[in-house]
Amino acid sequence: xxxxxxxxxxxxxxxxxxxxxxxxxxxxxxxxxxxxxxxxxxxxxxxxxxxxxxxxxxxxxxxxxxxxxxxxxxxxxxxxxxxxxxxxxxxxxxxxxxxxxxxxxxxxxxxxxxxxxxxxxxxxxxxxxxxxxxxxxxxxxxxxxxxxxxxxxxxxxxxxxxxxxxxxxxxxxxxxxxxxxxxxxxxxxxxxxxxxxxxxxxxxxxxxxxxxxxxxxxxxxxxxxxxxxxxxxxxxxxxxxxxxxxxxxxxxxxxxxxxxxxxxxxxxxxxxxxxxxxxxxxxxxxxxxxxxxxxxxxxxxxxxxxxxxxxxxxxxxxxxxxxxxxxxxxxxxxxxxxxxxxxxxxxxxxxxxxxxxxxxxxxxxxxxxxxxxxxxxxxxxxxxxxxxxxxxxxxxxxxxxxxxxxxxxxxxxxxxxxxxxxxxxxxxxxxxxxxxxxxxxxxxxxxxxxxxxxxxxxxxxxxxxxxxxxxxxxxxxxxxxxxxxxxxxxxxxxxxxxxxxxxxxxxxxxxxxxxxxxxxxxxxxxxxxxxxxxxxxxxxxxxxxxxxxxxxxxxxxxxxxxxxxxxxxxxxxxxxxxxxxxxxxxxxxxxxxxxxxxxxxxxxxxxxxxxxxxxxxxxxxxxxxxxxxxxxxxxxxxxxxxxxxxxxxxxxxxxxxxxxxxxxxxxxxxx
Amino acid sequence: xxxxxxxxxxxxxxxxxxxxxxxxxxxxxxxxxxxxxxxxxxxxxxxxxxxxxxxxxxxxxxxxxxxxxxxxxxxxxxxxxxxxxxxxxxxxxxxxxxxxxxxxxxxxxxxxxxxxxxxxxxxxxxxxxxxxxxxxxxxxxxxxxxxxxxxxxxxxxxxxxxx
Numbered sequence: 099x100x101x102x103x104x105x106x107x108x109x110x111x112x113x114x115x116x117x118x119x120x121x122x123x124x125x126x127x128x129x130x131x132x133x134x135x136x137x138x139x140x141x142x143x144x145x146x147x148x149x150x151x152x153x154x155x156x157x158x159x160x161x162x163x164x165x166x167x168x169x170x171x172x173x174x175x176x177x178x179x180x181x182x183x184x185x186x187x188x189x190x191x192x193x194x195x196x197x198x199x200x201x202x203x204x205x206x207x208x209x210x211x212x213x214x215x216x217x218x219x220x221x222x223x224x225x226x227x228x229x230x231x232x233x234x235x236x237x238x239x240x241x242x243x244x245x246x247x248x249x250x251x252x253x254x255x256x257x258x259x260x261x262x263x264x265x266x267x268x269x270x271x272x273x274x275x276x277x278x279x280x281x282x283x284x285x286x287x288x289x290x291x292x293x294x295x296x297x298x299x300x301x302x303x304x305x306x307x308x309x310x311x312x313x314x315x316x317x318x319x320x321x322x323x324x325x326x327x328x329x330x331x332x333x334x335x336x337x338x339x340x341x342x343x344x345x346x347x348x349x350x351x352x353x354x355x356x357x358x359x360x361x362x363x364x365x366x367x368x369x370x371x372x373x374x375x376x377x378x379x380x381x382x383x384x385x386x387x388x389x390x391x392x393x394x395x396x397x398x399x400x401x402x403x404x405x406x407x408x409x410x411x412x413x414x415x416x417x418x419x420x421x422x423x424x425x426x427x428x429x430x431x432x433x434x435x436x437x438x439x440x441x442x443x444x445x446x447x448x449x450x451x452x453x454x455x456x457x458x459x460x461x462x463x464x465x466x467x468x469x470x471x472x473x474x475x476x477x478x479x480x481x482x483x484x485x486x487x488x489x490x491x492x493x494x495x496x497x498x499x500x501x502x503x504x505x506x507x508x509x510x511x512x513x514x515x516x517x518x519x520x521x522x523x524x525x526x527x528x529x530x531x532x533x534x535x536x537x538x539x540x541x542x543x544x545x546x547x548x549x550x551x552x553x554x555x556x557x558x559x560x561x562x563x564x565x566x567x568x569x570x571x572x573x574x575x576x577x578x579x580x581x582x583x584x585x586x587x588x589x590x591x592x593x594x595x596x597x598x599x600x601x602x603x604x605x606x607x608x609x610x611x612x613x614x615x616x617x618x619x620x621x622x623x624x625x626x627x628x629x630x631x632x633x634x635x636x637x638x639x640x641x642x643x644x645x646x647x648x649x650x651x652x653x654x655x656x657x658x659x660x661x662x663x664x665x666x667x668x669x670x671x672x673x674x675x676x677x678x679x680x681x682x683x684x685x686x687x688x689x690x691x692x693x694x695x696x697x698x699x700x701x702x703x704x705x706x707x708x709x710x711x712x713x714x715x716x717x718x719x720x721x722x723x724x725x726x727x728x729x730x731x732x733x734x735x736x737x738x739x740x741x742x743x744x745x746x747x748x749x750x751x752x753x754x755x756x757x758x759x760x761x762x763x764x765x766x767x768x769x
Numbered sequence: 770x771x772x773x774x775x776x777x778x779x780x781x782x783x784x785x786x787x788x789x790x791x792x793x794x795x796x797x798x799x800x801x802x803x804x805x806x807x808x809x810x811x812x813x814x815x816x817x818x819x820x821x822x823x824x825x826x827x828x829x830x831x832x833x834x835x836x837x838x839x840x841x842x843x844x845x846x847x848x849x850x851x852x853x854x855x856x857x858x859x860x861x862x863x864x865x866x867x868x869x870x871x872x873x874x875x876x877x878x879x880x881x882x883x884x885x886x887x888x889x890x891x892x893x894x895x896x897x898x899x900x901x902x903x904x905x906x907x908x909x910x911x912x913x914x915x916x917x918x919x920x921x922x923x924x925x926x927x928x929x930x931x932x
Contacts, residue, residue, distance in 0.1 A: 334824050341819060440900035448897060455889045463882040470869065470878045478874045483813050485867035486821060492882045516920050 100168050100246040103156035107197075107246070110149035110204070111236040117143035118229035125222060136222050140211050143225050146232055147208035154201045157194060157245055161187040166256050169249040170194055176258040176685035178655040182269050183259055189272045190263055192408070193245035198272075199389070200235045202280040207232065210284060220302055223291030224284070231283050234415050242408050258656075258685025265331050265692075271323035275347060278317025279385045282350055284309045285357075286382035289375055293426050296433040300365060306378065307361050308745065314354045315741040321347050322734040333691035333706045335626060335722040337730070340489045345468045346388030349461050353381040356457035359450050364436075366512060367447065371434040372427075373454070379423045384461070386416050391468070442514035449507035456500050463492045494553050501560035501615060504608050505567045527566035531559040550622035557619040564612035568605045575602075596749035603744025610736030613729050620701065620726030628708070630716040631662075640723050642703065643667040647675070649717060657681045657690075662707040662719060666696075678707035678719070701725035801844050808840055808853060811868070815861050822867075836861075 117139045124136030157170070161184040166172040174191045175184060189198040207228045214221040239245065262268075285306045292302040324347065329337040338344060357377040363369040390412035440447055467484040474482045509515075509523045538555055539545070545552035576591035585593065595602040629637045631646040638644075647663040664676045679692040689709065696703040704722040711718055806823065814825035816832040822840075825833040836857070843853040857865045869875035 334820060336824065339820065439903045440897055443897065443901075451893050451897065455893050459882065459886055459889055462885050466881050466885075467878070474869070474874060474878075480874070481862065481864045482869050482875060482878075483864045483867055484869060484878060485813055485819075487811060487868040488878065491868075519920070 099156045099160040099163070099165055100248060103153045103160070103246040104244070106149045106153035106156065107236060107239050110146050110153065110200070111233065111240050113142045113146045113149060114229050114232040114236055117146065118226055118233055121222065121226035121229060125219075125226065139229075140214060140222070140225055143207055143211045143229055146229075147204040150197070150201050150204040150236075153239075153245075154188060154197055157197060158185055158188055161185070164256070166253045167248055168245075169247045170245050172249045172253055172256045174256070174259055176256040176656070178685070179256075179259055179264075180656065182266070183264055186263065186269045186272075187259060189276070190259055193239070193243045193247075195272070195276075196235060196239055196243050196408075197245050199276055199280055200232065200239060202273075202276050203228070203232055203235065203283055206281060206284050210287075216305065217301060219295065220288065220291055220297060220305070223295050224287035227287035227290050228283060231287075234411075238408060238411055242411060256685065258683060261657075261681065261683045261686060261688045261690040262331060264656075264683070264690070265327060267323050267327045267330070271320060271327055273320075274316050274323055275320030278313055278320050278347075279350065279388060281309070281313030281316055282354065282378075282382045282385045285313065285378050289378040290423065290426065293375060293430050293433070296430055300368075303361055303364055303374070307358070307365075310354060310358060310361075310378075311741060311745055314351070314358060315738060317347065317351050317354065318737060318741075319734070321351060322731070326731060329727070330693065330695060331690075333693045333708070333720075335624065335693075335704055335706075335720075335724060337727070340467070340486050342391055342468050343388075345464045346384075346391045349464055350381045350384040350388065352457050352461040352464070353377055353384060356454045356461075357381060359457075360454045363447060363450050367437075367439075369436050369447065371436045372431070375427070375434060376423075377454075379419075383416060383419055383423075384465075386412060386419065390416065444510065444515045444517070444520070446507065446510045446512045446515075449503055449510050453500065453503045453507060456496050456503070460493060460496045460500075463496070464489065497615070498553070498556050498560060501557065501564060501612070504611060505560060505563040508571065508605060508608065509567055523567070523570070527563050527570055530566045531563040534562040535559040548622065554619040554622050557615050561612040561615040561619070564608055568609045568612075571605060572602070595743065599746045599748055600744045603740050603742075603746070606740030606743060607737050608740075610733045610738075610740055612733075613736055614733030617726045617729030617731075617733060620724065620729075623725045624722060626720060626722040628718060628720040630711055630714060631664075631719045632716055637719070637721065639721050641668050642721070642723065643670070644676075644705070644719065644721050646717075646719065656685070657683045660707065662705075662717060664705060664719065666703065676703070676705045678705045680707045680709055697728045699728065702727045804850070805840060805844055808844075808850060809837065811854070812836070812840075812857060812865050813867050815865055 120135055120142070121139035124132050124139055126132070127135060157168075159165075160168050160171050161175045162181075164171070164175070164177050166175075170191055170193050171187065174194065175187045179187075187194060189195040207225070210221065210228065211225055214225070288302050288306045288309070291297070292306075321344075324344065325337040328339065329335075357374060360370050360374055360377060364371055364374050390409055442448075467488050470484045471482055474480055505527070506524075509520070511519070535555055535558065538558055543551055543555055545555045572591045572594065573587070575594040576587050579585065579590035579593050580587055583590065583593070625640055627637055627639045629635070631637065631644075633646060633648060636643055636645045643666070645665045645667065647665050650661050650663065652659040652661075658681065660680045660682075661677045664678065665672055666674050666676055674696060676694045676696065678694045681690045681692060682688075683690065691706055691708065693704055693706040695705075702722070702724045704724055706720045706722075708718040708720055710716065809823035810821055812822040814820050814822050814833045814836065816825065818825050822833060822836055839857070839860075840853065843856060848856070854866065863870075869878035871879060
């Protein structure tokens with residue numbers, strides 16, 4: 099297996115190099131000879147996918163066959179590891195995850211190269227740029243981080259997979275996150291290609307936008323699955339800890355989201371061309387920076403499952419990418435000249451400008467906070483921690499402002515909006531938001547007692563405003579169709595969405611974001627209690643009483659398991675029995691908690707069996723009540739649904755029947 | 770008259786905002802449990818778990834239990850917040866504080882995001898002003914429509930193009 103895999107990686111590197119070198123040559127040679135050469139470069143690029151897929155398959159096969167002669171398999175698998183986790187071995191360590199990155203990149207490249215007929219020249223440029231990125235990763239795999247390196251000793255069994263990774267979501271979370279990270283290579287390739295070739299027109303931006311949406315969706319899923327994994331596995335009752343690796347995934351997401359908004363300015367008004375170009379470049383570079391953070395060990399993180407010296411490779415690559423982008427930008431800057439003209443501050447354009455400002459500010463804050471410990475060490479030789487208090491102090495106000503823009507922005511017209519229409523559109527949503535705020539105060543939330551409560555109240559009101567503006571937009575549009583077609587309102591709203599999937603899909607995504615915020619705002623109201631609990635002991639938290647019934651244990655091939663059996667009473671009446679678990683993995687000799695979470699619409703009951711007190715020998719149970727958390731995961735589902743619907747092509751071309759006297763105002767279509 | 774009302778409403782709004790800010794700034798005085806909770810969330814567990822002190826859930830963690838006990842002892846002794854935090858810094862180093870200090874070089878960490886915000890807002894405002902001051906390309910041969918008539922056309926166009 100190791101020989102097959104190693105050989106496949108060498109072949110893949112050769113094919114990528116061919117695709118890059120002859121791809122460039124083909125772009126410089128005019129006529130049929132150039133076209134023929136370009137076709138061979140394209141096919142070589144397609145073949146890279148086959149070679150990398152073979153290498154990845156060889157590594158997975160080696161895991162399933164317990165081939166511990168391969169060092170990577172020895173370090174990250176063991177005989178009793180179950181099937182899905184043996185598959186997950188592919189991305190569980192440094193070398194494997196780089197191979198997985200290459201596999202996904204070659205898969206994206208495969209699809210891109212198959213679709214070359216969309217615009218042969220632009221795709222040829224993009225293909226060359228993707229080949230360059232492939233060369234970098236394949237070079238690392240062949241030289242610095244070889245997944246098929248042989249182990250020095252013949253071991254009968256492996257060291258096993260990190261227990262933190264032995265959780266079902268770990269089979270889905272990394273692929274999603276990587277699909278997001280790697281996917282940003284494609285928009286980057288199109289953007290840089292368009293800049294190099296001085297692409298005439300805006301078609302490249304339409305192509306890039308669709309790829310970015312797909313990539314953004316995967317990254318969103320990846321980030322949320324990571325948060326859910328942290329919640330369900332780490333056992334601390336939270337889902338986001340501002341860890342450097344979490345931050346690394348958030349940064350490209352923030353700039354990618356900014357791009358998805360600002361790209362509309364370029365499509366509709368021909369504005370922000372330079373800004374959009376650099377947003378795409380920046381997003382790609384932040385993805386690479388994320389990998390650098392994860393892999394180099396420059397910044398300490400609980401998530402850095404694999405660290406080594408390959409950080410220097412990524413640093414050089416990042417510098418090369420930045421230099422290439424800067425060079426072609428300076429060279430072809432004139433091509434990006436925009437016709438900027440803003441008619442009113444109260445317009446969709448200005449809302450996008452401020453939206454981008456906030457997203458980029460948030461990204462800068464996260465980047466700054468992530469690197470500040472290192473900067474402090476360099477400048478003052480003093481180690482400092484930049485933890486949640488720092489990020490929350492900036493992220494929360496920025497999120498609230500973004501929520502406000504999310505509510506206001508979509509209702510603003512391009513060019514200019516009158517105060518009258520603003521008042522008309524916002525009256526009912528604002529009344530609804532105010533009612534929610536007053537309702538929260540009536541139910542005992544005292545924003546003047548604690549800043550966290552104040553933020554929660556504001557978040558609830560703004561999220562309600564977003565939800566109600568989205569709903570009112572659907573209803574308003576649905577009514578117009580209903581008047582014309584005499585369908586019922588629901589059918590009209592479906593019709594409306596079919597006619598402009600991108601706009602209304604976007605609204606659904608906004609709706610999902612508001613639901614996520616509703617989930618997050620419950621945090622200040624979390625409650626928890628920790629107690630040593632013997633048989634029959636009870637502890638009360640809020641309306642719930644937890645009674646310890648018993649403890650039990652089990653011996654599985656891969657781990658030993660201990661469970662607590664806890665009866666839960668609500669207002670004195672038994673409602674359920676919970677079984678929080680603690681495992682001890684045999685191969686890695688590491689313990690792991692598996693909290694039990696009981697979700698309802700209004701929150702989670704979260705119980706952790708933390709183990710035995712070393713002094714008293716008594717078991718420790720920690721219980722949490724986390725209000726609203728399930729809304730976060732529901733919000734994700736809505737966001738993904740919205741993105742998918744936004745990707746669906748419109749049912750029919752958008753009809754423009756504006757009166758002739760309105761000269762140039764294709765308002766509102768297609769956004 | 771309406772101007773006066775508008776002005777007084779603005780003034781009242783500003784007064785309310787200032788009052789709210791003062792209330793928010795004066796918050797924080799609380800009982801010992803609240804102080805324990807507050808201080809415990811301003812420090813990290815130094816066992817390497819990268820978690821806030823009160824959120825470290827490692828059973829047998831050789832640091833968090835001891836640190837919590839020290840925090841409680843400091844509160845019982847009647848030390849103020851600064852003194853307690855300082856004693857932790859002396860014992861565990863600056864990494865024990867969950868966020869950079871608001872003095873010395875640590876201040877740079879706090880200032881930068883707000884500096885970036887100010888620079889960003891100024892740049893955006895200047896950009897918007899520059900874009901607004903550009904002359905519009907007037908459509909030839911057609912008298913420009915303004916006011917409510919323009920709004921009516923715009924609404925019509927929006928309705929039509931949205932379908």
